[in-house]
Amino acid sequence: MAVSTISERIKAVRKALNISQRDFCGGIYLSHSFYAKIETGTRNPNERVYELISNKYKVNKDWLITGKGKMFSETPPDAELLQITEIIKELDPIFRDCIIQQIKLMANLHRKSKEGINIKNP
Numbered sequence: 001m002a003v004s005t006i007s008e009r010i011k012a013v014r015k016a017l018n019i020s021q022r023d024f025c026g027g028i029y030l031s032h033s034f035y036a037k038i039e040t041g042t043r044n045p046n047e048r049v050y051e052l053i054s055n056k057y058k059v060n061k062d063w064l065i066t067g068k069g070k071m072f073s074e075t076p077p078d079a080e081l082l083q084i085t086e087i088i089k090e091l092d093p094i095f096r097d098c099i100i101q102q103i104k105l106m107a108n109l110h111r112k113s114k115e116g117i118n119i120k121n122p
Contacts, residue, residue, distance in 0.1 A: 028052035
C-alpha cells in the first residue's frame with residue numbers, strides 16, 4: 001500500500017518503529033492531541049515537526065514530505081532503547097549508576113550463557 005499523504009507517512013513511520021502515538025509524540029515534544037490530529041489529517045505538520053521527526057527517528061525528510069526515496073535515512077533507532085535512554089537521563093546520578101551496573105551485570109550473564117558457561121543461581 002502506497003502512503004500518499006503526509007499523515008499516512010507519519011503514521012507509517014510510527015508503525016515501522018512499533019511505538020504508540022503517545023510515545024512517538026512524546027519523543028518529538030508534541031502534545032498527544034495535536035499529534036493525533038496530524039495522524040488523522042485534520043492538522044498539517046509544519047517545518048518544525050518535519051525536523052523533529054527526521055532528527056529524532058532518523059527519517060528521510062524528503063520521503064516524509066514527498067513520499068520519494070526511502071523512509072529512513074539510516075537504520076531506524078530502536079524506539080524502546082530511546083525510551084530507556086530518556087528515562088535514565090532523568091534519574092539522579094546514583095540511580096543512573098546503579099542501573100548501568102545492573103545492565104553490565106545482565107550483559108555479562110547473557111554473554112556467558114551464550115558461551116555455554118554454567119551459571120549458578122547465587
